[in-house]
Amino acid sequence: MLLPLSSVEKEKPMNEIINSLRQRHQSQWKNQLSHIESRSQHVSSMVVEGRLNRMVGLTLEAVGCQAVIGSRCLVSSQENNPVEAEVVGFAGEKLYLMPTGNIRGIHPDATVIPTNQIYEAHVGDALLGRVLDGRGQPIDGKGPLVTSESRALVAEPVNPLKRQPIDTPLDVGVRAINSLFTVGRGQRMGLFAGSGVGKSMLLGMMTKFTAADVIVVGLIGERGREVKEFIEDILGEEGMARAVVVAVPADQPPVMRMHGAYQATSIAEHFRDEGRNVLLLMDSLTRFAQAQREIALAIGEPPATKGYPPSVFAMLPQLVERAGNGEKGGGSITAFYTVLTEGDDQQDPIADSARAILDGHIVLSRELAESGHYPAIDVEASISRAMNAVVSEEHLHAAQKFRQVYSVYQQNRDLISVGAYAEGSSPDVDESIRLHSSQLAFLRQDRNEAVSWQQSIEQLQGLLQSAEQSAAENENTSLMANF
Numbered sequence: 389m390l391l392p393l394s395s396v397e398k399e400k401p402m403n404e405i406i407n408s409l410r411q412r413h414q415s416q417w418k419n420q421l422s423h424i425e426s427r428s429q430h431v432s433s434m435v436v437e438g439r440l441n442r443m444v445g446l447t448l449e450a451v452g453c454q455a456v457i458g459s460r461c462l463v464s465s466q467e468n469n470p471v472e473a474e475v476v477g478f479a480g481e482k483l484y485l486m487p488t489g490n491i492r493g494i495h496p497d498a499t500v501i502p503t504n505q506i507y508e509a510h511v512g513d514a515l516l517g518r519v520l521d522g523r524g525q526p527i528d529g530k531g532p533l534v535t536s537e538s539r540a541l542v543a544e545p546v547n548p549l550k551r552q553p554i555d556t557p558l559d560v561g562v563r564a565i566n567s568l569f570t571v572g573r574g575q576r577m578g579l580f581a582g583s584g585v586g587k588s589m590l591l592g593m594m595t596k597f598t599a600a601d602v603i604v605v606g607l608i609g610e611r612g613r614e615v616k617e618f619i620e621d622i623l624g625e626e627g628m629a630r631a632v633v634v635a636v637p638a639d640q641p642p643v644m645r646m647h648g649a650y651q652a653t654s655i656a657e658h659f660r661d662e663g664r665n666v667l668l669l670m671d672s673l674t675r676f677a678q679a680q681r682e683i684a685l686a687i688g689e690p691p692a693t694k695g696y697p698p699s700v701f702a703m704l705p706q707l708v709e710r711a712g713n714g715e716k717g718g719g720s721i722t723a724f725y726t727v728l729t730e731g732d733d734q735q736d737p738i739a740d741s742a743r744a745i746l747d748g749h750i751v752l753s754r755e756l757a758e759s760g761h762y763p764a765i766d767v768e769a770s771i772s773r774a775m776n777a778v779v780s781e782e783h784l785h786a787a788q789k790f791r792q793v794y795s796v797y798q799q800n801r802d803l804i805s806v807g808a809y810a811e812g813s814s815p816d817v818d819e820s821i822r823l824h825s826s827q828l829a830f831l832r833q834d835r836n837e838a839v840s841w842q843q844s845i846e847q848l849q850g851l852l853q854s855a856e857q858s859a860a861e862n863e864n865t866s867l868m869a870n871f
């Protein structure tokens with residue numbers, strides 16, 4: 389484009405004239421580009437509506453619009469409110485959506501409006517003492533929530549190289565765990581058990597008695613009745629005061645159940661980033677995996693292991709890795725994930741996968757629960773992989789000694805119970821018999837009794853010392869008898 393020179397400019401030397409022409413060209417181009425930019429922004433903010441093409445089960449198929457995976461869409465309904473749905477997949481021109489609420493009123497050819505919004509969790513101190521649903525809305529009837537901050541529901545875990553190492557023990561208030569399977573701040577543990585063996589009760593004890601600053605409980609995919617029971621009977625007012633509960637029972641759509649687990653994790657991340665020590669309890673990881681299985685199968689992903697599609701095994705570590713220690717100066721998220729071992733089958737693919745990605749597991753035994761031994765912790769099958777890093781050598785030896793003696797008894801249990809074992813045949817078995825009842829008493833703990841970390845270690849050492857004394861006395865007596 390040629391720009392005419394003014395009479396003043398014509399008087400200037402040639403190089404100045406060229407410079408001034410350049411500047412005018414540049415500013416003209418800048419104006420034109422910014423005009424184009426503002427028009428393009430206007431175009432991208434235009435809403436493109438799609439249509440509902442098909443619905444199979446809970447999967448909605450929309451055509452004519454585009455949206456990002458994980459974003460919200462609104463589907464018109466013959467009832468008053470539009471139905472909210474999340475984009476969970478696509479194939480060519482088709483978008484696959486899953487509703488996050490009730491789908492009543494949805495009809496063929498319904499309008500689908502992508503909102504271009506991703507799901508967020510509202511966070512802040514106002515959440516303490518509250519019970520939320522998968523959307524983050526309070527369901528406890530204590531009025532609306534006032535929070536000023538929010539964070540993405542699905543977030544990146546902390547860079548593994550920047551994480552603080554696990555080096556401090558966390559007092560969970562349960563003697564057997566504190567002493568034999570010590571949990572470090574920032575450790576992620578599994579709680580493996582079949583149904584009705586005492587998972588919820590144990591989580592409740594930890595919620596009430598732990599030394600953590602904040603407790604976030606995710607009740608995912610359990611029975612609705614259990615949610616009320618957990619909050620009123622197991623947690624009680626004392627437990628609720630510094631806890632946030634996210635409850636998404638089994639009757640909620642699979643997307644909501646997954647959101648519940650993400651909500652709980654995002655809330656825990658918020659408190660951790662504020663420098664607090666958080667205990668995150670997720671009941672259960674299996675129901676989270678089953679929700680993802682429902683979604684993945686519905687949109688056509690082939691099943692792989694025991695009906696679970698591969699995406700389930702990719703999502704488990706993505707969720708679990710978000711817990712753990714923060715960067716230097718930040719707080720920690722110590723997490724317990726319950727894993728249902730259906731029919732007490734420890735080879736369940738979710739249990740297998742969880743065992744590999746968690747830093748230890750506590751196994752609850754049905755046999756112990758049936759005999760009224762609570763918490764029904766299977767000492768031989770449980771392990772805390774971070775224990776070595778957080779306890780003293782003395783404590784570690786005492787815990788190992790306890791487990792060895794317990795294990796010797798279990799291996800000879802049949803012989804002992806039928807009276808086929810002759811006392812004196814093996815000093816190890818003799819010791820295990822002598823200690824057995826005090827070991828069982830040590831492992832048992834009333835649901836209302838709190839045992840601090842310090843007390844747990846003292847009681848463990850006390851038990852082993854008294855055993856050594858009685859062994860020495862026994863030896864003296866037998867020596868005297870022989871003499």
Ligand SMILES: Nc1ncnc2c1ncn2[C@@H]1O[C@H](COP(=O)(O)OP(=O)(O)OP(=O)(O)O)[C@@H](O)[C@H]1O
Pocket residue numbers: 581582583584585586587588589590610614762763833834835
């Ligand atoms: N520490 C305990 N002291 C006394 N009884 C207990 C204890 N723990 C569990 N129980 C008994 O076991 C029952 C089942 O416990 P709980 O509800 O915690 O199991 P669960 O594994 O969470 O079950 P579900 O799989 O159905 O969720 C309780 O109703 C209670 O009777």
Ligand SMILES: [Mg+2]
Pocket residue numbers: 587588589610614671
């Ligand atoms: Mg339960």
